[in-house]
Amino acid sequence: MHALRPALLVLSLALCLDSHAATTAQPQQPPLTAQTESSGGVMPAEQTRVHFDHAELHIAVDPSKQRIDASATLTFSARSPTDVLLLDLDRNLPISAIEVDGKPLAAASWSNPDGRLRIQLPRKLATGDTVHATVHYAGQPHIAKNAPWDGGFVWSHTADGQPWVGSAVEGEGCDLFWPCIDHPQGKPDLVDLYVTVPKPLVAPGNGVLIGVSDDGDTRTYHWRAKHPTTYAISINVGPFKELQANYRSRYGNTIPLQYWYLEGNEQQARALFNEFPRMLDFNEAVIGPYPFGDEKMGVVETPYEGMEHQTINAYGNHYKKDGSGFDWLLQHEFAHEWFGNQMTNADWDDMWLHEAFATYMQPLYSQSINGDMGYYAWLQRMRLGVENHAPIVSGKSETEAQVYDHGPDQDIYGKGALMLHSLRQLIGDQAFFDSLRVLVYGRPDPKPGNFAPHYADTHDFIAIVNKVSGRDLSWFFNVYLYEAALPKLDVQRQGDTLSLHWQAPHDRPFPMPVEVQVDDAVHVLPMDRGTGALAVPTGALVIVDPHSKLLRDLPQVTEYQQWLKQQPKRQKATQN
The missing domain is CATH 2.60.40 (Immunoglobulin-like)
Incomplete structure (x- = not known):
């Protein structure tokens, strides 16, 4: 889901979102700098010189003031000699102090004028050296104008007036609430996230719950996640109830299932929770082992549409029914555990590897429930939404905005999925799904414990398909990925x-x-x-x-799209 333009935007011809979430009045905030608003692009040389080993994040959330008070202890090891740390953090979250290896750093040794935090180290790191930097900061994090597409924090409340908070930062990046390397390749190896909230609120998080501690009127939740995608680290606060179960995988391991939902939605929540095992089994059968089986399959109800937050997927689809027999939004976000969190795009220019594959999982899953009619119905809706404004891949390093605002935008979803459908017909199921598996796991024989999250780019996938199929299919990808127009x-x-x-x-x-x-x-x-x-x-x-x-140019589709643009815009939409 895009930064979060969910896949259904590709499918839907609706023009606005009918939201049921009640939101709190938003304070006036200074605008984001261009640096903070931008995510990705060419990684600065200073950031390429270090490896991100560990992030220990302490974030106290005050819903009444729409404020966070936080510290982040970040551990890096030097890939090459360096005397500087270059991080990303919204300057609207003022820094009060920085320590390096436990010693206070003079204010003159760091600066953050535009959201790119430069820390001059007291000593030069040799290759292999490690450094620990602790950043203390606080303030009102950027408020999402229309989460998840225009992201940030969502300060909302439940029907009975209790705080309900969520973060969604894919488009703008992790630097909206913690000091990070705001680039797809900026993933830390390990994150310990401590979220402090007023009692009796609950704070579901990424990975495994290590413990909960009480301190007067507050409670702190400690979560630990391995190799989380930077934008997939999330804050969730609310008066949640929880459903739990264990799933015995076809691969022999047991996976915890957890769903945090709002009181009053228990019947609908249980129905959605009952979909978890079927979705999990299908994805494991088609793709391979659930990548985070030693952590959990987690979902939390959010005051915005949805987002693929690693092991704690955001769900805000209001339990809608569409006749397909499954919740499309949950199924799409869950697919990102494989396409996005296990296999992460090396650059925003390769974002189609997340979204096209995750989108293609909806017709595949529908086929498993509804037969061929369900499969082709999804493909037809996707086909009506293909825009062909720009190539899916530019061939150069891109920012998130360049992809979504000035590039292929929604075509990385539906057009990409339709391309995968055509590729599957061309090379056959065996070669197609074998290629998919190597892309996701880096190997053809994944089993729990024999793989780890990794990066991939468009060239990697093309090379995989060529090798697995035994054919040079560069001509196929040259037209579908690197040209805007369809053949x-x-x-x-x-x-x-x-x-x-x-x-x-x-x-x-x-x-x-x-x-x-x-x-x-x-x-x-x-x-x-x-x-x-x-x-x-x-x-x-x-x-x-x-x-x-x-997948080809069809005059009847172009005629339909032109006709649609001439119709009056609807004020309400049943889908996003």
């Missing part, structure tokens, strides 16, 4: 001859096979040079691509 299939019928010709953008080679049904027989045209011909009897019924294998 066109020119179909001409003259007398007893049917002629087909691919017209790919910039005349790129595109030898995509095409199936043609003539009456009851299906013929496959290899289209080796982008062209093919078939003899068809006069009067025969001819259907090109009868099984909808091809």
Whole structure:
């Protein structure tokens, strides 16, 4: 889900969100700097010189003041010699003090004028040396204007007036509430998160609950998570009730299931919780072992739509029913445990690796419940939302805004998923799912304990597909990933001859096979040079691509989209 533009934005033609969450009046805040608002891009040289070993975060949340008081002890090891730490933290969270290796640092040794915190170290680190930096800071974290798409903190309250708080920072980055390396490759190896909240509020978090301690009117929850994606570390506070169970995986391990929900939603919450085992088993059957089985499959009800927070997925779909037999939002966010949290994109330019695969899991899952009709219904909705404004991949390092605001935006969801559907038809199920597995785990034979979270980029996936399929499919990816426009299939019928010709953008080679049904027989045209011909009897019924294998330009879709733009905008929407 995008920074959080959820996959359903690709599917939906609705123009606004009908939200049920009551929100607290928001104070005026200074704007974010361009540095803080931006996430990703080319990583500064200073950040490439260190490895992020550990983050110990202490965050006290005061819902009444919409404020946090925090400290972060960050441990880095030097990949190469360096005398500086370069971190990211919103300057609107003022820093009161910094210590390095336990010793106070003079104020002149650090600065944070625009949200890029530069700490001059008292000693130069040699390769392999470690350093511990503690940053003390506090203030009102940036308030989300429209979480999760325009992110930050959401200060809300339940129907009976109790505080209900959530964070969603994918688009703007982790630096909205803790000092971090705001880049996809900035993941720490381990995070210990201590969240202090007023009693009797509860604070579900990432990973495993290590302990809960009381101190007067407050309670502190200590969570520990391994290799969390930076934007997937989250704050959740509310008067939650909890559902728990254990799931025995097909791989032999036992996985804790936990769902934190609001009182008054128990019947709906139990129904949603009952979906957990089926979703988990399906994903393990199709992809492989749940990556965080030694932690939990966790979900928390949030005052915003949703987000793939590692092992504590945000859920705000209000238990909607759509006739599919499953909750699409929960299923999408859960897929990100594999595509996003286990396999993390190396750069925002590779974000389609998160979203296209997680989106493709919805038609696959629907097929397992509803058969082929459910599968193709999802693909059809996706096809109507393809925009073709920009290539899915630019081929250069990008920020989040460049991808979503000035680039492919929603096409990394639906168009990417449709491309995966076509790829699967081209190389077959065996090669497709084997490639998917190697992408996610870095190996073809994943089992609990024999893999760890890792990074991947577009080139990695192309290389995997080529190796697994035994074919050079660069032509396929060159058109679908690196061109904005879809290929066109020119179909001409003259007398007893049917002629087909691919017209790919910039005349790129595109030898995509095409199936043609003539009456009851299906013929496959290899289209080796982008062209093919078939003899068809006069009067025969001819259907090109009868099984909808091809992602291609369709005039009827363009006409529909143009017509839709001319219709009055709806004031309410049943979907986001």
